[in-house]
Amino acid sequence: MDDKKDRIFDAAHVLFLERGFKDTSVADIAAIAGVAVGSFYLYFNTKEDIFVQIYNKENEDIKAQILAKIDLDEDPVKLIREIIEQIFKLSSNNRILQEWFSNPKLNSLIAKQNTNAVEDSLIYSTLMKLIDKWVDEDIVKPGMSKERIVSLFDALTILDFHQSEIQTDNYQQLLDDLIEGILKVVLK
Known part of the structure; x- marks a missing residue:
């Protein structure tokens, strides 16, 4: 995985562990990863x-x-x-x-x-x-x-x-x- 994809994956992992699926948004993941929401969709189709x-x-x-x-x-x-x-x-x-x-x-x-x-x-x-x-x-x-x-x-x-x-x-x-x-x- 490249650096952005790794950061998105790691951020999502942390948020899903802390909040669960329902209470985690793509915007939350992108914010923690330090990327734009659009960058999320370059690597992953959906939450x-x-x-x-x-x-x-x-x-x-x-x-x-x-x-x-x-x-x-x-x-x-x-x-x-x-x-x-x-x-x-x-x-x-x-x-x-x-x-x-x-x-x-x-x-x-x-x-x-x-x-x-x-x-x-x-x-x-x-x-x-x-x-x-x-x-x-x-x-x-x-x-x-x-x-x-x-x-x-x-x-x-x-x-x-x-x-x-x-x-x-x-x-x-x-x-x-x-x-x-x-x-x-x-x-x-």
Whole structure:
């Protein structure tokens, strides 16, 4: 990228993290980047266009952070707890990544522009590596497909978004219990 494009990209990244997509305008991005609004459109078609590019980079950066912190040879229960904890920790307050779940329009754009959006997502790609390892080690129960295993873990993400609706004083214990239960269903 050339200098102006880099400055625009970096400014948009900062603003999307601080304000989210809705509360960031192209004029705000251009002002922070120190360029005219017209310069923005020389490099990016729309605010959505730059957002999708930033989302992809953010997703890759977070995925790399998580994979660098985990040991796939760890005990499965401990490993899944650690992965889920890292995913929630690194993505729960990240306004860029939250747009995937909270903004259907952006979710659709990301999916359209990234034909492998689901497969490349933070949760899916991390779990697929782990599931492949478990299959290779022959510790997955017969009849458990990768799709079924991923669906079970995806349910934890949905649960996390609705944790305020759950009547418990110890959400972390509930999450640990569910992870342990899922692994009892999945692993031999």
